[in-house]
Amino acid sequence: MHYALKFCSFWKNKTLKTYRFFCLFVLIGITGCSGLEPVAAWERGYLAEEAMQWQSSTREAKFKGHVYTSKEASSGGNGAAGGGCGCN
Amino acid sequence: MGGPARLVIEHPAAHTASARTACQAVEGLLRDLETRYSRYRENSLISQINRLAGTGTLTPVDEETLALLEFCGRLWEQSHGLFDPTAGILRQVWDFSGGQQGDVSELPDLLAKVDWSKVLQSEQGVGLRDVGMELDLGGIVKEYGADKAAQSLRDHGFNHALIELAGDVVAVGSKTSGAPWHVGISDPEAPSRTMVTIELTNCALATSGSYQRFIEINGRRYSHFLNPRSGWPVEGAASVSVISDSCLTAGAVATVACLHSGTDATAWLDRAGLPWLSIGQAGKCLGPLAP
Amino acid sequence: MAVIEPGVKGAHSVSTIRQSPLVRTLGAAVAALPAYQNTYADAPPEFTEVGLRYSHYSEDNLSTDNLIAGARGRYDIDVTQLWIEAPVGSNWSVAVDVQNDSMSGASPWFVGTQIDGQPGVIMSGASIYDNRVEVGATTRYFWADGNAGFNVTHSKEDDYEALALAFDVAWNSSDNSRTWSASASTSNDRVEPVNGNIPVFIDSEDIDTASVYFGVSQILSSTAIVRIGLGYTFSEGYLSDPYKLFDARPDEHGRTALSGGYRKFFPEAQGALQIDYRYYSDDWGTDSHTAEVAWHQNFERFALTPYLRYYSQREADFFSVIADLDEEFYADDFRLSSYGALTVGLRSTIQIGEWQMEGQLERYESDNDWGLYDGEAAPALVNFWRATIGISWRFD
Secondary structure, eight states, rough: OOOHHHHHHHHHHHGGGGHHHHHEEEEEEEHGGGSSSOOOOOOTTGGGSGGGGGSHHHHHHHHHHHHHHSSSSOOSSSSOOOOOOOOO | OOOOOOEEEEGGGGGGGHHHHHHHHHHHHHHHHHHHHTTTTSSSSSHHHHHHHTTOBOOOOOOHHHHHHHHHHHHHHHHHSSTTTGGGGGGBBBBBBOBBBOOOOGGHHHTTTGGGGGGGTTTTEEESSSTTTOOOOOHHHHHHHHHHHHHHHTTTTSSSSEEEEEEEEEEESSOOOOOOOOEEEEEESSSSEEEEEEEEOOEEEEEEEOOEEEEEEETTEESSSSSTTTTBBOOOOOOOEESSSHHHHHHHHHHHHHOOTHHHHHHHHHHTTTOOOEEEESSOEETTOOO | OBBBBBEEOOOOOOSSSOOOOHHHHHHHHHTSSGGGGOOOOOOOOOSSSEEEEEEEEEEOOOOOGGGGSSSSOOOEEEEEEEEEEEETTTTTTEEEEEEEEEEEEEEEEEEEEEEEEEEEEEEEEOOOEEEEEEEEEEEEEEEEEEEEEEEEEEETTEEEEEEEEEEEEEOTTTSSSSEEEEEEEEEEEEEOOOOSOOOOOOOOEEEEEEEEEEEEEEEEEEEEEEEEEEEEEEEEEEOOOSSSSEEESSSSSEEEEEEEHHHHHHTTEEEEEEEEEEEEEETTOEEEEEEEEEEEOSSEEEEEEEEEEEEEOOOTTTTTTOTTTTSSEEEOGGSSOOOOEEEEEEEEEEEEEEEEEEEEEEEEEEEGGGGGSSSOOTOOOOOOEEEEEEEEEEOO
């Protein structure tokens, strides 16, 4: 509950107004994507290629996230945050 | 299916057993299609429907059959009635093993029974309104079978394969090296000679043709395709090849092209907007794929 | 595009041609046939996979210009990852991940002023040695339209222990062209700093974190996909760095990340372009942009992926090069300063039968001048090398 309140106050935060609109715009854009040419099931061979995956490998993505989160100030970008560490 | 079938699967050596299983699965589904849709089998679904023509009885069919018939209806509309799965009975008049015509006086009676709009389709099943009507899906089942085989291979995890069913080809992905599959289109006059070689990656090539099946009337050669309105053979191309995503679509467009004569065929093929090749009776090649 | 060349006629992935109305009409009827549906329904992996990865991470020595006292050498970390992932029945999969980090080296203790007036780093004394072990288990359930996973991860090192729970779900639209995903996680951490060559002033403190993420990915064509996601993470507890002499951070931290990605396959080249972007903003005043570009090139037996990553962050509100002790919050940690960073790397994978091997090498360098934001330059910015090798085996 506590976290829900925090999330709501974030959402109301003025400085984030600009990209709240950006998010809505993108969501509308994506849902409006029904104008796209349908890609039939048998045409999806290329999408299954290793080259077309969102992550090169789950373990590499996990390792990479761990390195950058502990050496830079930013985090996130792919799924909810994982476990913590005393990274210094 | 009326011809030889060839399956090529490129896979890592470790998957040989799986590949064999996949081949067996493909063989199984092709046999199943034959059992259901062959007009040469007494107990096929098609034969059952044909036997009950004119009785008012509907034969219950599965979803796949209904969907195939729906596709036929769509093609019938788009071809302005030229593609008609009830036109099979017209064959009785003609002898296509290079022979002569039969009794043309029978045509008017037969033509009365050629009418796709008299095919009854509903959730309860399929039926033919008039006695003597016959349904023949021979024009599309082989191509559909090729697509089903491709799906089966993909389901088994194989993404580099080639399926050939007597001239209808489906390329599943490319070769494992990334190079496309090479398929040759034969010369209708000399089937062992390749007219043009096509590169295929993740698409299908269907060829409709009349080599070895033709009729000579007054010294002119006609294909084995019959015009469902006149009942007469079409003075069309010797062979038409079309490339599309699905073998079913490619085969449908190629078959209808063969049902047109002369420039009408070219107009139809241009309307489809797919890469095509037509080889005329004299060996003349037309279309974007022509050499 | 149908590629028509003289001599040999080619046709590749015809679907990218604009379909004629005739073909589109026929296509609608084709799509209704069972043979063309549900080819990509969600299913657990068909094989069991076991894998091992080893990575070596090595930070550059601090330059003597920036050093006031202490060792120049910084962190060296050896990371070993071991995992097994297997299908269970026809709808489930289970994965167990074990990771071991061996750390040695020194880190900045605080930033002071050198004789010439320039800021300089006082490093922690002798090199520390620490070992962290992390064990995680994930169960995943698959159904026709999607999958959902539940993960528990526990990590332990000399001075830190964490327990995290995470839940994620992905749902495919009816034609599988769009995938919606959501995840939520919570973590309870405890820090009990070791009183060694750096004096510490806390005994035992807790940190609680909760995080949510929503994303959607869309198939654009037979060769392209795009995704966008938004995440929010909130932490509260002892968030300062106990090993820094002058470090007092707020006890709450809210952070937002907006991310997007694009993948495009080029069949003729047998390669794919990979682009990823993230915008990050938190309530400590830090904003950042991360942009990654990679090209995955297939060869007959192996694949090579060179990649580039650009990162730029703005300093936190309470950051200053030399900690300002008059303020309520202060930190001189270089990780909260303004800077830009570039990573250049190469990843390679090779598949031989059921075995896959990977190798990766990258170089990271950071500099205040490379950033998009203004801010003081922290003297302790880090540069590092990272190399990874791995092997995995798949079997029935």
